[in-house]
Amino acid sequence: MHELRPQSAREASLWDAAATVPDPEIPVISIADLGILRGARFDGEQPVITITPTYSGCPAMETISTDVKKAVVAAGFSSPVIDLVLTPAWTTDWITEAGKKALEDYGIAPPQRRETASGPIPISLSAPVKCPRCGSRNTKELSHFGSTSCKALYSCRDCQEPFDYFKVH
Ligand SMILES: [Zn+2]
Structure with missing residues (x-):
């Protein structure tokens, strides 16, 4: 709910x-x-x-x-x-857990944050984005602007697939 x-x-x-x-x-x-x-x-x-x-x-x-x-x-x-x-x-942050799951199932890595002492920070600044296909964090950003400006284009070094990352705002 x-x-x-x-x-x-x-x-x-x-x-x-x-x-x-x-x-x-x-x-x-x-x-x-x-x-x-x-x-x-x-x-x-x-x-x-x-x-x-x-x-x-x-x-x-x-x-x-x-x-x-x-x-x-x-x-x-x-x-x-x-x-x-x-x-x-x-x-x-207003995207629900169900929404993040739907994004991941669709092949878009949902926005990721990591809690730090000074509060949550976008995970892309601190750790690699997780591949929505194979779960690997061995990924790299190909382009900061993907199919739309709200997404970045990433590539997975393990499964070799490109994917969209929904950037944190
Ligand atoms: Zn992968």
């Missing part, structure tokens, strides 16, 4: 309708598991869905807004509005 899913049954069903929407760029992960979906509530009778855009460079918010409205209407709610909230800014 997602930690942000509302308690009340009515709002929870609104959340569930929005939560089914997949990310347009990585369709194996839902916007709930990606951490973009931040809330579902009613303003009087009007359904309000709160979403927080990912960092610039992954501009899919128009598509997501349209898809969320469609999904909510299909679930029986009328005239939904999208509330775009920019602060606090989206971070890869």
Whole structure:
């Protein structure tokens, strides 16, 4: 269960309708598991869905807004509005464990952090990224910008396969 899913049954069903929407760029992960979906509530009778855009460079918010409205209407709610909230800014820390697993199963190494005394730091700065195919950490970055600017292109020295790494933000 997602930690942000509302308690009340009515709002929870609104959340569930929005939560089914997949990310347009990585369709194996839902916007709930990606951490973009931040809330579902009613303003009087009007359904309000709160979403927080990912960092610039992954501009899919128009598509997501349209898809969320469609999904909510299909679930029986009328005239939904999208509330775009920019602060606090989206971070890869909001990707759920289920979301990270979906990314890895899809062949994208999920964002990795390592806890240090001064707090979590992106693991790519401290240790190699884990290959999503064979699990090896014997990997190297080929390009800091992969198929989209939110991903880096890596190569595995063990299984020889290239893969995308979803960078920490
Ligand atoms: Zn490998």
